[in-house]
Amino acid sequence: MTHLIPPLPIAPSSDEINVAAEASRQLSAVLASKRSLKRGKNGTRVTLHLADLADGIPIPESAVELLQRILIEIAKGNPVSIIPGSAELTTQQAADMLNVSRPFLIDLLEKNAIPHRKVGTHRRIRFEDLKSYKDRIDAQRRKVLADLTAEAQELGMGY
DSSP, X not given: OOBOOOOOOXXXXXXXXXXXXXXXXXXXXXXXXXXXXXXXXXXXXXXXXXXXXXSOXXXXXXXXXXXXXXXXXXXXXXXXXXXXXXXXXXXXXXXXXXXXXXXXXXXXXXXXXXXOEEETTEEEEEHXXXXXXXXXXXXXXXXXHHHHHHHHHHTTOOO
């Protein structure tokens, strides 16, 4: 089982934002141009050439797409951190990710709204389970909002 404490994201500098914007444009062109992709035994891969490496590094296309998404976020000035789906979070980390209090999260865990396990007296939540819960709750919120909007329009409330 992976035990990982997610690092705090660090805000990019203005130079990093500019470099990320250019790199994401270049990666986008590489991904859009399928002629630069080579079909390997284990799927599509791209070979990136770094200034210090003459031979380049073969990277799976999915990793290049992830790198591009990271660069896009950095180019927007957003801090980025990566958490493996199998990572286990503390209750405080999970509460922070949901933007709720730790006692509220504990209540959710005790109601079995989010799967978790105990390590001694401590609870651990898999990131995948936390993300599933968040996606479910967000979908419910969107549905309620759509229903309220439709009702407001039916009543001619100007929304």
